Amino acid sequence: MNSDGRSGQRVVWAVVGSDIGPLLLAATPEGLVNVVFHATAPVRDRALERLASRLGAEPVEDPASPLLAEPVRQLTAYFAGGRKDFDLPLDWSLISGFNRQVLRELAAGVPFGAVVGYGELADRVGQPGAAQAVGVAMGSNPLPVVVPCHRVVERDGGIGGFGGGLETKRRLLALEGVLPEPLF
Structure with missing residues (x-):
């Protein structure tokens, strides 16, 4: 059993191209479980080792898997400018507690083209003064782009x-029309 109390489960993955470089996408029958930036061979291999350890199953490369078809389709549409939000089942098993609470609020409450401050996000989850902890939650996000x-x-x-x-963050914010707002 893994730390979630679940025994190993099927995990499929593929590396797909995007406007911000190769992304590793991994999914379980529950939903998309991981998105990894800059998925060169060494980054991919480290990510797959972490997934195997955390989920109790050896990830299997399967670009044609139905578990990945919709995430690939929606990410492709997002980068093409044709999609503003994601409607995907997500497997939250790689994150828990405060970090999961913050990321769920982010996913539900900060739409395409909007930004939120670390402190405001802390307030939204009932933890005023926890801006630094929100930063830690952002750094541990297993589903970047989809959980924005x-x-x-x-x-x-x-x-x-x-x-x-930071260049990747700038490109994503520009794609969403936030830049060149006065963020700098």
Whole structure:
């Protein structure tokens, strides 16, 4: 059993191209479980090892899997400018507690083209003063782009940090029409 109390389950993955570089997508029968930026061979291999360890199953490469078809279709449409939100089943098993609460609020409450401050997001989940903890939650987001941590910015208008790199964050915000708003 893994830390969720679930025994190993089927995990499929594929690397797909995007406007921000190769993305590793992994899914279980529950839904999309992981999106990994810059999925070069070494990054991909480390991510797959982490998934195997956390989920108790060896991920299987299967680009044709029906579990990945809709995530690939929706991400392709998003990067083409034809999709503003994602309607996908998500497997939240890689994240729990406060971090999961914050990411669920982010996914539900910060739409395409909008941004939110770390502190405001902390307030929304009933934890005023927890802006730094929100930053940690963003850094541990297993589903970036789909759960839009790129939409979280500093209170003073700064872009803030980003696990996928600041250039990736800028490109995602530009795609959503947020830039060149005065974030800088």
